[in-house]
Amino acid sequence: MTAESDYLRLDGPSLWLEYSSQPGRDFVGRVHPHSVWRDRTTDYGGQ
Template identity: 45%
Template sequence: MERYQAIRKRFREYDGCYYLTKYTSKLASTYIAYSGTTSVASQNDYMRIDGLSVGIEFSYQGGVIIRNTPHSHSVWRDYTSDYGVTNVGLGASF
């Protein structure tokens, strides 16, 4: 039964509803910053969402291989559970 509970907990952590509830509960402490245009559709546009638990970055960059063909880059981080934070007990400090 213990193994079942551990597997169930891990699957819950990857559930979108779990993260949506977690992040919206901390929305008052979440900030949005951007550089470039507000449409985030032009070369070198950048947007960052930064909260107590979440960090999301989006960057629209020019093409290197296909010149003048912008493309997007993005990253999503959960500060309380990614990169093994929960395994070393740091999640509670956020």
């Protein structure tokens, strides 16, 4: 997970996790991570 455009997604009944390597804007030639995590049972009005 160190190359530009590397991407991982885990998606299940209660879990949503994404990780993405994005090109660096301040440090050209380097990547930095972006991630999001959600608990589907409690986020966005989950039951």
